[in-house]
Amino acid sequence: MTGPRVEIVDLKKLHKPLFTAPAGNFVPIDVPELHFLMVDGHGDPNTAPEYERALQWLYSVAYAIKFAAKPSGRTFVVPPLEGLWHADDPSSFVDRRKSEWNWTMMIMMPDFVGGDLFETAVAKARKKLGDPPPSLRLQLYREGPSLQALHIGPYDAEGPLLARLHDGIMPAKGLTFAGHHHEIYLSDPRRTAPEKLRTILRQPVTPRS
DSSP: OOOOOOEEEEHHHHTGGGGOOOBTOOEEEEEOOEEEEEEEEESOTTTOHHHHHHHHHHHHHHHHHHHHHGGGTEEEEOOOEEEEEEOSSTHHHHTTOGGGOEEEEEEEEOTTOOHHHHHHHHHHHHHHHOSOOTTOEEEEEOOEEEEEEEEESOGGGOHHHHHHIIIIIHHHTTEEEOSOEEEEEOSOTTTSOGGGOEEEEEEEEEEOO
16 A cells, blocks of 8 residues: 655756756856755855854755655655855955855755745754754745856866856856856765866856946
8 A cells, every 4th residue: 555646846857957057158047036945154165164064954954844845745856055155356266265255055945845844844953953053044036147057077176167257258248247156066075076076157147237
């Protein structure tokens, strides 16, 4: 005897254009409003304790939501980690001055995930992790018109591609920044060699006035 059928939503397939781009070549995309689990922080992601804590909370809550949703007949595949990055000087990304970076780490959620599921998942994660980061939230986020490309290789090798975007492609198209630098981590760095890491690089843009 089997239980009731559970619909499994795969956001990576449902929003395939958001997770694909040509390697080393920026193409336009219009990014719709989407739900995300989010946590804010500051500093070098390789050394800042709050970065590791942010990821612990994001994944704990994401998986708790996934399992808490099942009784409703719907659940989902937890999609890749994403990050919004910004600094007072955008060149800090090209030069990899990581101590200057502000970040919002996030995981996309299906539309059916609301406040009740979020609060239930946070309460479950709290039992293991203690108090959550104050910035932990479920939020709608829309980027709109953007340029994105696939970077293959180490994260610290993104600089030349970003420099080409900032100093060549955007000025040539009459565009300027309309939001934070966005990265989508298609590979697990714990299981993937640095030279094979696949990362979507996205920049929201608007016509320069």
